[in-house]
Amino acid sequence: MTPERIDRFREVAARRQPSLTVVLENVHDPHNIGAVLRSCDAAGIMEVFVLYTESHLGLGHLELGKRASRGTQKWLDIHFYTDAAACLGHVKKKYGKLWAAHPDGASQSLYTFDLAQPAALLFGNERDGVSETSLAYADGRLEIPQMGMGRSLNISVACAVVLFEAMRQRMQAGLYHQSPLPRSECDRLVEAYIERSDRKNYNKKIWKSE
Secondary structure: OOHHHHHHHHHHHHOOEOOEEEEEEOOOOHHHHHHHHHHHHHOOEOEEEEEOOOOOOOHHHHHHHHHHOOOHHHHOEEEEEOOHHHHHHHHHHHHOEEEEEOOOOOOEEHHHOOOOOOEEEEEOEOOOEOOHHHHOOOOEEEEOOOOOOOOOOOHHHHHHHHHHHHHHHHHHOOOOOOOOOOHHHHHHHHHHHHHHHOHHHOOOOOEEEO
16 A cells, blocks of 8 residues: 555545435436446545335345446445335434435425535435435425426436535535544544455445445
């Protein structure tokens, strides 16, 4: 392990955002899962919550998503749930607000949300969007303004748009310039990244079934 690599781990750890997360509900396509994980890592997300309530979905989709994430999955903690109440209850207790990406008559433009504040961002699957069960836990619904004939975006694209708007707001608030994490937590992350970068640990399962 070179000193430059360790310095890179320290730089990344110092920019992680402990007050922002993403929840994926019943996302089917492993390529979409992988793309979302890459965007989460790029925006400084520390952990992602995956909720599968459909019986044909399971950890195998995450394994395939791992391949599509091009190695970024190992820098994230993945929490796997099969019960909406347990998952969203945990998320709301930890992050406060839950914003659902769900365009309908009750939704508001993405650009009206203060994403520099603690929040969890909920995205539904490619076919149905966010379920009514999960929408009941949401504090609000956001939509991405669009000017074309199409009225929807691919789940991974939509997640990237929302995350990078959150990153823009958080950069303006200085949340990437001065670490929001205590020094001890940054050090813990660096140690975790060193362990995960070891080829022997590359295929280690880092998601947590709950």
